Amino acid sequence: MATNAQYLDQLMASLNTDTIYLQQAFDYYHQQYLGNEWAQQFVADSALISAELKQHPSAGLCDRTLGLKLPKRKTLEGGAIRGSLQRQGLLLPTGGERFRGCIVFPLTDGQGQIISAIGYRYAQRIRAWQQEIIRWSKPSIDDYFCSGLSLVDELIYGKALH
Numbered sequence: 566m567a568t569n570a571q572y573l574d575q576l577m578a579s580l581n582t583d584t585i586y587l588q589q590a591f592d593y594y595h596q597q598y599l600g601n602e603w604a605q606q607f608v609a610d611s612a613l614i615s616a617e618l619k620q621h622p623s624a625g626l627c628d629r630t631l632g633l634k635l636p637k638r639k640t641l642e643g644g645a646i647r648g649s650l651q652r653q654g655l656l657l658p659t660g661g662e663r664f665r666g667c668i669v670f671p672l673t674d675g676q677g678q679i680i681s682a683i684g685y686r687y688a689q690r691i692r693a694w695q696q697e698i699i700r701w702s703k704p705s706i707d708d709y710f711c712s713g714l715s716l717v718d719e720l721i722y723g724k725a726l727h
C-alpha cells in the first residue's frame with residue numbers, strides 16, 4: 566500500500582503542466598494521424614517501420630499544424646504552452662516542431678506518461694541535411710539542474726570579467 570507521501574508524489578506528477586502539455590501535443594498528433602489515410606498507408610507500406618510499431622496504438626502525424634492550433638506566444642497561455650514544449654525539446658527555438666514531416670510513435674513509462682518518441686520522415690524527398698529517423702527523449706530533472714548550473718556559471722564568469 567502506498568504511503569501518503571508516495572500518493573502525493575504521484576498526484577503532483579500527474580498535475581505537472583509540462584506533462585499535460587506534452588500529452589496534449591501527442592494526442593493532437595494522434596488525431597491528425599487518425600484523420601489521414603495516406604499516413605496510415607505509409608506506415609503499413611514502410612519497410613523502415615517495424616511490425617511492432619505498425620501496431621502502435623498512439624501513432625501520430627506531425628504535419629506542421631500544431632503551432633497553428635496553439636495560442637500565440639505573446640499571450641500568457643501561449644507563452645506557457647510553447648515554453649513548456651520548447652523546454653522539453655518538442656518545439657525548436659524557432660517555433661518549429663522537432664518531428665516536422667514525421668510519423669511519430671511515443672513511448673510511455675509504467676504510469677502512462679510519455680518519456681520518449683521516435684519519428685520516421687514520410688516525405689518522398691528527404692534532403693541531405695535531414696535525418697530519416699528522429700529520436701527524442703523527455704529531459705529529466707537532472708538535465709534541468711545541470712543546465713541551470715551551467716547558466717549560473719556563465720553569469721558569474723561574465724560578471725567577473727566586467
